[in-house]
Amino acid sequence: MSDLSSSREAEAAIARIEQQVAEAQLRAERAQQVQVDIDAVRATATAPRREVSVTVDAGTAH
Template sequence: MDEFAEDPDVLIARVQEQVAQAQERAQAAQQMRAEVEAVRGTATSPRRELTVTVDASGRLVNVDVSDAALDLRAKDLGRLIVETAAAAQRDAGEQAMAVASRAFGADSPVVSRLRAELDARTGTDTGEGRADG
């Protein structure tokens, strides 16, 4: 049947439903954005010399350095900061993927893109079929 030959009320109802679905997706995207902006990834070095916190994009938010860290050689401390920051970035990325999975579904293109970005940024494989959350 030709789409334009249908009852106008049916067509209007269909358009209204599509608009409502689009508004729901937009609201889910806004909610997800707010949740992702609140994400903080944290990691502590194996011997607890320092703790690093990053935001969802991996930017450094805080570094807590213990007195024990000051006993390390500068080169070792620098390496430890980089390694601990990378672990914090993985943590933040996994949290962001979990937020996106809840909002859009684990198989959504948004989650796939986040997963690929996280894998590229951290040099890890978060697993294509994995769903967090």
């Protein structure tokens, strides 16, 4: 294997790794947004005669 061929292979490997890192960063950003969206989910229900009301969010019931 020539030095030029080794150099090209190394450059190609580095480019693949950089692409994988960029993709992983994008997935991490999307995961953070999903977490924000989940944290924003909240629902409240009240019994017909209003004797009890429940609010539920992503983490707890109140």
